[in-house]
Amino acid sequence: MKLLVIGCGQCGGRIADEFARLNRRARSQRGISIITNTIAVNTDIADLTGLSFIKPDFQHRILIGGQKTGGHGVGKINELGAEIVREDSDKILEAIKTTRHFHETDAFLLIASAAGGTGSGAIPILAQYLKERYVEKPLYNLIVLPFKHEEKVEERTIYNTATCLKSAYLVADAIFLIDNQRFIRKHFSIQDNLGKINTQVVEPFYNLLCAGEEKKAKYIGSKILDAGDIIQTLSGWTVIGYGESQIPFFKLPFGTSSFRDKTNETQKGSHAMNDAINELSLKCNPSDAKAALYLLTAPPEEMNMNLITEIGSSLKRIATEAIIRSGDYPREKRSVDVTLILSDLVNVEKVMEYFTKAIRYISSYKKRWEGIEYEHREIEEAFRDIPSLL
Ligand SMILES: Nc1nc2c(ncn2[C@@H]2O[C@H](COP(=O)(O)OP(=O)(O)OP(=O)(O)O)[C@@H](O)[C@H]2O)c(=O)[nH]1
Numbered sequence: 001m002k003l004l005v006i007g008c009g010q011c012g013g014r015i016a017d018e019f020a021r022l023n024r025r026a027r028s029q030r031g032i033s034i035i036t037n038t039i040a041v042n043t044d045i046a047d048l049t050g051l052s053f054i055k056p057d058f059q060h061r062i063l064i065g066g067q068k069t070g071g072h073g074v075g076k077i078n079e080l081g082a083e084i085v086r087e088d089s090d091k092i093l094e095a096i097k098t099t100r101h102f103h104e105t106d107a108f109l110l111i112a113s114a115a116g117g118t119g120s121g122a123i124p125i126l127a128q129y130l131k132e133r134y135v136e137k138p139l140y141n142l143i144v145l146p147f148k149h150e151e152k153v154e155e156r157t158i159y160n161t162a163t164c165l166k167s168a169y170l171v172a173d174a175i176f177l178i179d180n181q182r183f184i185r186k187h188f189s190i191q192d193n194l195g196k197i198n199t200q201v202v203e204p205f206y207n208l209l210c211a212g213e214e215k216k217a218k219y220i221g222s223k224i225l226d227a228g229d230i231i232q233t234l235s236g237w238t239v240i241g242y243g244e245s246q247i248p249f250f251k252l253p254f255g256t257s258s259f260r261d262k263t264n265e266t267q268k269g270s271h272a273m274n275d276a277i278n279e280l281s282l283k284c285n286p287s288d289a290k291a292a293l294y295l296l297t298a299p300p301e302e303m304n305m306n307l308i309t310e311i312g313s314s315l316k317r318i319a320t321e322a323i324i325r326s327g328d329y330p331r332e333k334r335s336v337d338v339t340l341i342l343s344d345l346v347n348v349e350k351v352m353e354y355f356t357k358a359i360r361y362i363s364s365y366k367k368r369w370e371g372i373e374y375e376h377r378e379i380e381e382a383f384r385d386i387p388s389l390l
């Protein structure tokens with residue numbers, strides 16, 4: 001599957017940059033291309049300059065709202081992010097149109113954080129413009145949810161997140177939800193953490209996108225997972241995860257023939273599946289998914305029906321309501337890997353929490369504002385009654 005990737009704002013741009021890196025890796029390791037173009041859009045010139053893999057020209061690193069923000073971002077006001085992208089959308093649409101292999105694009109992937117200003121405001125507006133213009137092309141969002149500590153200290157965090165999620169849901173075909181908090185590793189600085197989180201966020205997409213683009217016969221599975229399967233699966237709130245089970249380097253020559261080894265073999269599969277479930281990009285209940293997809297990647301000699309069946313049934317046991325699609329991708333590597341997508345989630349607790357908290361925030365904000373207006377009126381009245389010396 002080939003994506004056209006657009007990152008909005010700082011977080012969106014950096015994750016898009018990781019996708020550009022992934023594409024390079026696919027080209028150099030596997031000789032295939034999984035991305036038709038990667039673009040970063042931002043109101044902040046420094047953020048655009050700091051990227052590494054996205055081409056460093058104005059068609060790929062697009063500065064918007066230059067006059068309004070002086071190139072320094074919108075300071076967490078996502079309404080301003082939305083307004084700026086409305087005014088400057090021509091630049092972005094033009095860059096998309098001139099993509100060299102645009103016709104090969106299977107879907108758009110737009111990326112942003114929900115809590116910031118630029119990306120949070122820009123993503124739904126841009127999605128809407130693209131949907132109107134390219135009616136037939138699936139359009140997905142990848143939205144990063146804030147860390148817990150940000151929800152506590154910054155008032156706009158909840159409000160931005162809720163408005164971004166609602167607006168994105170109204171336009172995008174599916175939304176990958178990524179919870180920053182799930183990826184926190186202690187002992188790393190924030191900057192280190194962000195870089196590592198971004199790498200982990202894109203990793204599950206590697207095999208998933210490569211599988212259907214593979215050209216060499218020996219890497220083509222018995223059940224190919226291609227763009228059609230992915231597009232049929234993706235809808236509404238979606239999470240993604242990746243798990244692996246290492247294979248020991250040295251195996252006894254008659255290893256796989258005994259009963260015990262056969263059991264170990266299938267256990268490797270369910271171990272990788274459990275790992276993928278534990279590593280899902282947002283905590284959710286698998287039984288809330290109406291669609292699911294898994295891709296098994298393993299060395300050709302490890303790939304067999306036992307393994308595939310075991311993985312399928314371990315998913316069916318927990319994603320009880322889901323239509324499950326699957327594929328296998330034989331690669332030379334010393335591990336059994338599972339990429340997992342749960343989609344069309346009917347209930348996402350975390351999203352509901354944001355909506356509830358945002359409603360509370362809006363009503364308390366209104367009350368506070370009415371209070372301030374009242375006090376302001378009193379001051380103005382008193383001010384009028386004081387004699388002036390002028
Ligand atoms: N995973 C991840 N999260 C990030 C990254 N950079 C920022 N964030 C998160 O994104 C949110 C802040 O949004 P930004 O993307 O910085 O904001 P922006 O879209 O550039 O908007 P403004 O700076 O307000 O104009 C916070 O929740 C951060 O924790 C990143 O590189 N990776």
Ligand SMILES: [Mg+2]
Nearest residue numbers: 009010044073
């Ligand atoms: Mg910014």
